[in-house]
Amino acid sequence: MAVTLKAAKREDLTKSVTKQIRTNGDVPSVVYGKDKESKAISVNSIELVKTVRDEGRNAIISLAIENEKPVNVMLHDYQTEPLKDEVIHADFYIVNMDVEMDVSVSLSLEGEPAGVKDGGVLQQPLYEVQVRAKPANIPDVITVDVAELGVGDTLTVGDLPKADSYEVIDEEETTLATVVPPDTVEDTEEAPDDGAEPELVDASKEEEQ
Template identity: 55%
Template sequence: MAITLEAKKREDLRTSNTKAIRLAGEVPAIIYGYQVDPKTVAVNSLELLKTVRDEGKNAIISLQVDGDSVDVMLHEYQTDPLKDELVHADFYAVNMKEELDVQVPVVLNGEAIGVKEGGVLQQPLYELALRAKPKDIPEQITIEVAGLNVGDSILVSDLKEGKNYEIMEDEGTTIVSILVPDEEPAEEPEAAEESEEPEAAADTEEDKNEE
């Protein structure tokens, strides 16, 4: 089910008006894509951030623009690095009957047995490439890792694909593994003592020559 978000038409594109929109707590945006002529709009910045935080970046948003409803996804957004605020957003109008290629976050659940025994968890892949219709895109892919021992790993081929989406990653790609911890052998005291003996012997020979 799409999340509803109100949007206002934005026809005055002057810089002064754009600044006023941001000061009012809104973010200027553009809508484009399937059967939609590009439109400039403004949406409430906090509501948009809350939607993405709660529903994920691939959430289907039903934008309400002057009585019209457009199903969109947040395609891209820009932030002010100093103020940590949204400054612009791009909404892509989607065809709900056609599949899309998206990146979905991978979330690990549980504490691996191997980690408890001193192993190191490594996660090379944080997102999975999927192909699905908009309404079938999962918010995240959860992987249970509690049963992993040192030396174990989970590959893309180990995942059971959902009925409504297709995993596009190479089957041999590692998602998570438990590595053997690195151990550096400590220097043995005997070796250190032996390294000092030749110097002592050399000093003795020099003393004899001086005499």
């Protein structure tokens, strides 16, 4: 069931009015979709952040625009003000619940790999995967158990369990996680002699330059 988010229409798009909307605690936004006319709206900032935090980035939102029938949307993009870390604009995309779409879904690794217990280091080069699914079937997160990964083992997209409700569309050879051996040989070779002060020497050289 989609979570409801109320929205107001924006008729006046001047900068002064847009600024006042933000001052009032709302976020100037746009809602659009395939073969749909885009509309300027505003939503409550607190409600928007709460919705995304509680429901997830790919949540289906029932956008209730004043005096109109609610439409199912997803938060397509948003902009923030870096200094205040506040949302200053949002884009909502109208979705067709019967049509598949491609989205990014977070990847979470679960468990401590056997290789890490043996001294290896777990590396995760990819934190999101591309998923194709109908809007209602998009997972909030894909969790993978990596407890059995040993030193030198690699987990790829092709190793992910197949799901009936969605498809991961990244290349099967794409690395998701790997356990690499500790680089003890190079660490020993690069270790400075006792009494050496390479950092101070480097600092001196930089000052002379």
